Amino acid sequence: MRRALVLLVALLVAAPALAEGDIPATELSYTQLKNPSQEAQAKALMDTLRCLVCQGQSIADSDAQMAGDMRALVRQRIQAGESPGQVRQWLVERYGDYVTYDPPMSWLTVPLWLTPIALLLIGILIARRSFSRRPGESGQGEDT
Structure with missing residues (x-):
């Protein structure tokens, strides 16, 4: 019984370290778009979207892997010609209203x-x- 308790405590302590995956960051997670206008649009949108992992930070400020993936998605869609409103709507449809700071x-x-x-x-x-x-x-x- 004691071994099981020690194992459980060890797993709980190690959980935060194990939560961060070994998957490398998506290309556009930390790389800005070459077009300054598109990057400004993407950045403005990222400031209004909530990190679903951190919940207190925007995806622009969060270092969570999911926030990086969301930043990459925003940049990819802006680069492809979608408007920030279209990208926002797509994210709301995918993740729900909670993804925005202004539901x-x-x-x-x-x-x-x-x-x-x-x-x-x-x-x-x-x-x-x-x-x-x-x-x-x-x-x-x-x-x-």
Whole structure:
């Protein structure tokens, strides 16, 4: 039983190292397009797409292998003449709305849009109640 536990702990510790594959990076993962206009379009689009592995970084900023593959896909499609909107739509169809930092309004994303507003309103109400003075309380010592 103890050996199984040690093996399990060893696998859990080694998991992050094993998660990065031995597959070499795709050609356009770290290479810019020769056309500066196309590269600017690709870069602007990559800044708006979420890394599906990191989830907190854009594919432009992430070093994850999947982000590199997505950067290469964006550059390949831009180089082939597709517009950034077409590439974005293709990625959304493939990976879902979560791939974008700006998901469209739908019944699934309503909580994402309304929660910050609700929290702001709750914060304002709490602050208003905390800072409002009650009758007879001045917060200062009495003068005699």
